Amino acid sequence: DICAFDHAVALHNIPRKTMHQIIYKKDSFTPAVQSLIIKLFGKTSHAAEPLKGTNPSYAISEIIEYAKNNEQTGEDHPEYRLITPVFVTVGSKDYGISAGYGEIHFTIRSWEQNTMEKATESTLEFVKKQCDKYGLKLETEITASFASNKNDHEVVNHIAEASKTLDLEAFEKPKPFPWGEDFGLFTQHVSGAMFGLGAGENTPALHNPDYDFPDEITPTGINMFYQIAKNICEDV
Secondary structure, three states: OOOOOOEEEEEEEEOOOOOOOEEEOOEEEEOEEEEEEEEEEOEOEEOOOHHHOEOOHHHHHHHHHHHHHOOEOOOOOOOOEEEEEEEEEEOOOOOOEEOOEEEEEEEEEEOOHHHHHHHHHHHHHHHHHHHHHHOOEEEEEEEEEEOOEEEOHHHHHHHHHHHHHOOOOEEEOOOOOOOOOOOHHHHOOOEEEEEEEEOOOOOOOOOOOOOOOOHHHHHHHHHHHHHHHHHHHHHO
16 A cells, blocks of 8 residues: 655764664754855055045944844744854955955854844845945845754654664754754645764764764664654554
């Protein structure tokens, strides 16, 4: 018999956790994240005559200060949000020229999609005010958007039950992971969940150049997917 259901389930390997351990969580599993690119166009001048140009450096310093002051870094806070500068450039290494162009990139993240979007909007509003204040032209771009993984309670229960059936060590994580994950696009539209699979306590961190995916956890992931699907089908 073919069981038809409308759920999405994914796993992510988790370094520094016991190999084969299953990590699950209800509600937010990873945050909503997107990157904001801000380009500020002024006008160069001789460094001895900066008032004859439009230098974006002062706006950049105020924008970064705004981002720092408008973060809510407490992970338990309902409006938790990080506005992290990841790239900044201004001017060029020409010591007789006052800068005429600057660029800032932020990653903005929160447990909730609407909180992340509000943080982005308020940051953009402040940036526009600084452009008016300093006479700068502005271009912006949103990139690398990851929706929040909203783990459905029923699907998470099936994940937990599958780990018991397979006699795997399991851990219910009290807080979400801080990194973004594009699987969140699925859980914004359908009932679903992501879970973690321990990759070993002595494994290098994700994106570390020494990281090497441990192949021995692959069968564990396959067995989990099979058991979760079986549990859901039996529950229909």
